[in-house]
Each structure stands twice: as structure tokens, then as C-alpha cells.
Amino acid sequence: MNSRKLILLLAAAFPLGAQAGSWAGEGELGLAYARGNAESDSFNARVGLKKEDERWLYEVNAEALRASGEVDVIQADGTPGREKVDNVNRWQVGGKVGYRYTDRMYFFGSGRYDNDDFAPSEWQAIVSVGVGYKFIDTEATKFTGEIGP
Numbered sequence: 001m002n003s004r005k006l007i008l009l010l011a012a013a014f015p016l017g018a019q020a021g022s023w024a025g026e027g028e029l030g031l032a033y034a035r036g037n038a039e040s041d042s043f044n045a046r047v048g049l050k051k052e053d054e055r056w057l058y059e060v061n062a063e064a065l066r067a068s069g070e071v072d073v074i075q076a077d078g079t080p081g082r083e084k085v086d087n088v089n090r091w092q093v094g095g096k097v098g099y100r101y102t103d104r105m106y107f108f109g110s111g112r113y114d115n116d117d118f119a120p121s122e123w124q125a126i127v128s129v130g131v132g133y134k135f136i137d138t139e140a141t142k143f144t145g146e147i148g149p
Helices: 002-019
Strands: 024-034 041-054 056-074 081-102 106-117 123-137 140-145
Touching: 056 106
Parallel strands: none
Antiparallel strands: 024 041, 041 056, 056 081, 081 106, 106 123, 123 140
């Protein structure tokens, strides 16, 4: 999957979250386009959706980051030049489902898939389980801890 497909997937997630009344979400979108002695481009996007009912907790998230810039190169004829190269191409999708055991304690299972074209491992998938506890849960302040492998 390339970053264009991920961006379309992120854009499609916003209307779906808005239709389901009890889902809450947040997102960000950024673009940096620099021109001068050197050129660089950077794009990032992130979306997160959450839903809680009496017994269940749900979270879905996705993010993408892509950046490119110029590097100095020696061309085939020996003259110096500049070449545009990608230096970041990373995206991630994940989710979590939790079962509320008490008002403050819950058990959860989560999964995440990361793809990074420039990391030592191009992709990784993580599945985990654990327990969480809401130490402070007021409108103004929230403090939650989770533990698991």
C-alpha cells in the first residue's frame, strides 16, 4: 500500500466516524514546502477515533509521514549537482478493544502495523494484550496507565 492509498483511507474515516454518534475523534494534517538554496517537502497526516460505552472501549488510529529533500551528488560526467530523494516514507495503522471490568479497570487487546521504507525492518506487526487503570477520570483531567507485553 502506498501513501496515496493511506491518505484516501484516512479521508474516508472522517465521515464514518461522524455518522456513528458516540465516536469521538481527532486528526491533524500538515504540509511543509520549502524552496530556497535547497528544496524540501514534508507531508504528515494522523487520525484517531475513540468510542466508549458501558462495557467496551474502542480505538482506531492511522498516521502517515512522507518527506523528501535535495542531496549533493557527483554526476556521471564528474560535475557536482543536486538530486531530489525521498528520506522518510512511513505509515502506521492500529486499533484497540477493551473490556471494562470495573469503572476504572479494563482489559484490552491491541494490534498495530507499521511500514517504514527507510527503517532496518521495512514493516512490523504487533499484537498485545494487557490491563489498564484510570487513576484520574474527570472532565478536566484524565490519567490512565496500561501494562502488558
